[in-house]
Amino acid sequence: MDKRKLAVMTSGGDAPGMNACVRSVVRTTLHEGHSIFGIYGGYEGLINGELMPLNRHSVSNIIQKGGTFLKTSRSETFKHKSGRRRAAEMLKEWNVEILIVIGGDGSFHGAHYLYEEQGIPVIGIPATIDNDIYGTDLTIGYDTAVTTALNSIDKIRDTAASHNRLFIVEVMGRNAGFIALEVGICGGAEEILVPETKSDLKKLGEQIKTWSKAGKKSSLIVVAEGDDLGNANTIANKVKEAYNIKSHVCVLGHTQRGGSPTATDRVLASRLGFHAVKESLSGQEDIMVGWKDNSLNTIPLPESWEKKKPLDQDLMDLYSVLSS
Ligand code: F6P
Numbered sequence: 001m002d003k004r005k006l007a008v009m010t011s012g013g014d015a016p017g018m019n020a021c022v023r024s025v026v027r028t029t030l031h032e033g034h035s036i037f038g039i040y041g042g043y044e045g046l047i048n049g050e051l052m053p054l055n056r057h058s059v060s061n062i063i064q065k066g067g068t069f070l071k072t073s074r075s076e077t078f079k080h081k082s083g084r085r086r087a088a089e090m091l092k093e094w095n096v097e098i099l100i101v102i103g104g105d106g107s108f109h110g111a112h113y114l115y116e117e118q119g120i121p122v123i124g125i126p127a128t129i130d131n132d133i134y135g136t137d138l139t140i141g142y143d144t145a146v147t148t149a150l151n152s153i154d155k156i157r158d159t160a161a162s163h164n165r166l167f168i169v170e171v172m173g174r175n176a177g178f179i180a181l182e183v184g185i186c187g188g189a190e191e192i193l194v195p196e197t198k199s200d201l202k203k204l205g206e207q208i209k210t211w212s213k214a215g216k217k218s219s220l221i222v223v224a225e226g227d228d229l230g231n232a233n234t235i236a237n238k239v240k241e242a243y244n245i246k247s248h249v250c251v252l253g254h255t256q257r258g259g260s261p262t263a264t265d266r267v268l269a270s271r272l273g274f275h276a277v278k279e280s281l282s283g284q285e286d287i288m289v290g291w292k293d294n295s296l297n298t299i300p301l302p303e304s305w306e307k308k309k310p311l312d313q314d315l316m317d318l319y320s321v322l323s324s
Contacts, residue, residue, distance in 0.1 A: 001033060006280065007051065007096040009039035010068040011075075011107035014257055015127045015141025017265035018068040021102050023059035024273025025125075030056060032281060037096060041071045042103075043078035043110055046087045051094050063266060066144075066259045072103075078110050081117060088118035097121065098280045102140070104128035105305040112286060112301045121285035123276045124301050127269070129257055132176035134307040135299040136290025140272065143264040145172070145256040146182045152252055153187035153220070160218040166208065166247040170232035172256050173224035179256070181315055184222035190323050191221040196311050199229035205243040221247075271296075 008025045010018045022038070029036040038058065040050040052058075062069055077083035091099060101111040102125045111122040126133040129145035149171050160167045169189075171179045177194020184192035190211055193199045204221075211219050225231050230238065232249045239245045261269070268291060275289045275296050288304045290297040 004034045004098065004281070005037070005094070005096050006034060006098045006100060006277070007037040007039055007091065007094070008054075008070070008100045009042055009046065009102065010070045010072045010127070011042035011101055011103035011110070012072060013104065013128060014068050014072050015129050015139070016066045016144035016257070016259055016261040017140040017269040018070075018102055018127050019062040019065050020261060020266045021125055021127060021140055021269035021273040022068070022070060023063055024270040025100055025277055026054045026059045027056060028274045028277040032277065034281070037094060038070050042073040042107070043075040043083070043087060044073040045071065046090055047075070047077055047083055049090050049093075051090070051096075064260050066261065074106065075110075084110070084114050084117060088114060088120055091120055098123065098285075100125065100276050100280065102127045104130065104139070105133060108288065108301055108304050115286045115301070121280065122301070123280045123284065124288040124304065125272045125276050126288060126290055126304065129179065130173055130176045131178035132173075132309060133288075133290070133304050134309040135288055135292065135297055135304050137292050138264070138268055140265055140269045141257075141261070142178065143268075144259060144262045145179055146186070147262050148256050148259050149179060149183045149252050150186050152250070152255065153183060153222070156250055157187065157218075157220060160220060160248075164217040166219050166221070166245065168221045168223060168232045168236050168247050168249050170223050170225055170249070170251040172253070174226040176226070177224040177311055180222050180224035181311055181319070185315055185319050185322070187220065187222065188322075189222040189319075190216070190219040192319055193221065193223040193227040193229060193235070194311065195224055195226040195228060199227055201229060201238055201242060204229070204235075205239060205245065208239065208243070208245050
């Protein structure tokens with residue numbers, strides 16, 4: 001058997017569970033009798049030649065840690081063909097035959113171009129707290145982010161109820177409302193605003209008035225940062241201006257990206273790392289490995305961003321009943 005050389009990197013926004021995934025990729029590769037490099041700092045690190053051989057012990061004691069020990073970046077240089085050429089040269093210089101990229105859609109675009117233009121075999125593993133990747137029910141980091149945000153929301157509810165206040169809580173999600181929807185359902189939000197559906201200021205203002213008329217003393221609106229009505233601060237200002245309704249704003253921000261991964265994320269990360277290595281060694285390239293309907297799902301990498309993953313309609317219906 002030919003001993004092959006793989007490389008693994010984390011790229012884009014960090015997500016809890018990335019470490020567990022790197023661990024799985026490294027240990028599976030070694031178990032299969034091959035060797036593996038870690039690329040430090042995502043595509044930027046690759047361009048700068050920041051590669052290090054990894055062994056079993058390099059990935060000891062990291063399964064429980066948030067962030068990514070390989071570091072990550074959003075590389076501007078790699079967005080240009082010249083940057084990708086340099087990256088490919090680097091991989092060839094180090095005799096790397098297969099590149100495994102753990103990240104979100106921006107990172108997958110980059111990986112696909114590296115394959116298409118430079119002929120580098122790539123495999124994508126979906127990791128982003130946003131969960132906005134087609135072809136997988138869950139992305140690595142999403143479950144932890146929801147759990148973290150929910151912890152904060154439960155606390156906000158306590159103070160909102162004590163003071164009879166309206167809170168507008170902003171969660172992450174530039175283009176997607178997966179976190180907002182799930183957190184809103186679990187936190188018992190009166191309203192959930194997501195980028196996938198049109199938000200209406202008039203409707204929102206009237207709804208808030210109905211809540212107080214119905215005797216609600218405190219309420220909670222969860223908004224995804226990328227909602228079309230604006231972020232939490234903008235919405236609070238609009239509601240005040242148009243309806244003279246006072247609210248308090250809490251932006252959960254990057255707290256949602258940190259922390260120890262949940263069991264669900266650790267299992268998902270371990271599974272996808274294992275399957276990514278297996279698929280790549282069997283000759284698959286330019287694909288993403290995902291987990292769908294309780295089994296492994298592989299799709300061509302471009303499909304992961306070309307097809308849009310819809311929000312769970314059942315949850316949308318559920319929330320409108322439960323919040324009324
Ligand atoms: O990685 C996804 C994400 O957390 C989005 O939800 C958010 O809009 C964005 O990253 C923030 O990115 P950065 O940390 O680079 O500002």
